[in-house]
Amino acid sequence: MANEKPVILEVKNLKVHFPIRGGFWNRVVDNVKAVDGVSLKIHRGDTYGLIGESGSGKSTTGKVIVGLQESTSGKMFYQGLDVTDKKARKKINYNREIQMIFQDPELSLNPEKRIYDIIAEPLRNFEKLSKEKEKMRVINLLDIVGLGPDSLYKYPHQFSGGQRQRIGVARAVATNPKLIVADEPVSALDLSVQAQVLNFMKKIQKEFNISYLFISHDLGVVQHMCNHIAIMNRGRIVEVGTKDDIYNHPLHIYTKRLLASIPEADVNNREAHRQNRIEVEKFFEDNKKDYYDENGAPLPLIQVSETHLAAVPESAVKGDD
Ligand SMILES: Nc1ncnc2c1ncn2[C@@H]1O[C@H](COP(=O)(O)OP(=O)(O)OP(=O)(O)O)[C@@H](O)[C@H]1O
Numbered sequence: 001m002a003n004e005k006p007v008i009l010e011v012k013n014l015k016v017h018f019p020i021r022g023g024f025w026n027r028v029v030d031n032v033k034a035v036d037g038v039s040l041k042i043h044r045g046d047t048y049g050l051i052g053e054s055g056s057g058k059s060t061t062g063k064v065i066v067g068l069q070e071s072t073s074g075k076m077f078y079q080g081l082d083v084t085d086k087k088a089r090k091k092i093n094y095n096r097e098i099q100m101i102f103q104d105p106e107l108s109l110n111p112e113k114r115i116y117d118i119i120a121e122p123l124r125n126f127e128k129l130s131k132e133k134e135k136m137r138v139i140n141l142l143d144i145v146g147l148g149p150d151s152l153y154k155y156p157h158q159f160s161g162g163q164r165q166r167i168g169v170a171r172a173v174a175t176n177p178k179l180i181v182a183d184e185p186v187s188a189l190d191l192s193v194q195a196q197v198l199n200f201m202k203k204i205q206k207e208f209n210i211s212y213l214f215i216s217h218d219l220g221v222v223q224h225m226c227n228h229i230a231i232m233n234r235g236r237i238v239e240v241g242t243k244d245d246i247y248n249h250p251l252h253i254y255t256k257r258l259l260a261s262i263p264e265a266d267v268n269n270r271e272a273h274r275q276n277r278i279e280v281e282k283f284f285e286d287n288k289k290d291y292y293d294e295n296g297a298p299l300p301l302i303q304v305s306e307t308h309l310a311a312v313p314e315s316a317v318k319g320d321d
């Protein structure tokens with residue numbers, strides 16, 4: 001089934017190349033193709049997962065979307081409007097509507113500021129509220145993420161990791177954004193705390209009709225958050241589809257490898273899981289020449305079904321889906 005919800009953000013053929021300098025003259029000798037032709041569409045109220053191993057270009061993609069990183073080329077449309085350049089963004093208050101949650105709550109909250117100011121800061125950039133109204137709003141935001149008004153005048157170090165990430169979420173939703181880029185929002189947290197944070201991210205999504213770009217290297221975490229998933233590898237998307245497409249009908253060898261690496265919870269299945277992992281790894285090594293070009297770049301995406309695209313050779317599609 002095609003997604004009927006309106007598209008909130010569309011990224012077209014995004015590239016971010018970082019120059020590598022070297023030699024006596026410190027000239028540009030090469031480029032790191034951190035993002036090398038990424039296109040994606042996020043629908044209103046959906047959670048779009050962007051998955052891939054370390055260095056695949058996920059954070060760079062997220063940073064371009066929120067405006068923390070310049071792109072080399074490519075286009076971006078927000079609710080159908082071209083927001084590729086900064087002037088256009090200003091006109092529609094783009095920076096207010098798109099916010100970010102960072103991986104490490106320890107580093108993303110200023111240790112010298114009280115929680116009150118940390119949460120009120122993005123609000124102050126966009127709205128002139130009276131002191132009283134501002135305080136009410138901050139108390140309300142704390143309440144939404146399950147923290148009491150006693151938190152207002154405390155500092156970040158007085159909270160646990162999970163609580164700090166709640167504060168990060170309260171700060172991100174302060175401006176009533178429509179889209180939040182969540183870059184590994186729970187990777188730094190204990191498993192038990194991860195579930196709590198993910199659950200209230202879901203709750204907030206429902207309450208405010210927020211869309212998420214959910215960045216993670218962990219297909220297990222993404223499973224219960226996302227309805228749409230893109231697999232990123234070497235700066236490109238190698239497979240994209242619904243949760244069912246990706247988990248039940250994966251086509252790319254890299255996706256299969258990521259799926260095989262999800263830890264097995266059931267002790268009785270651990271040995272079978274380990275064997276499967278070895279087989280998938282062997283299959284990857286034996287077949288990678290068919291899935292990457294002579295420069296090691298992934299193949300272009302081909303449409304497999306209405307919702308499913310994969311960067312695979314034609315031969316991999318036959319008989320599936
Ligand atoms: N400012 C920069 N200058 C030069 N190279 C960069 C810069 N930022 C990122 N890179 C490189 O771009 C590539 C992609 O980095 P990015 O941070 O987007 O990966 P990632 O998928 O988020 O990885 P991780 O899972 O480790 O967070 C990496 O090779 C990285 O070293």
Ligand SMILES: [Mg+2]
Pocket residue numbers: 058059060183
């Ligand atoms: Mg990253």
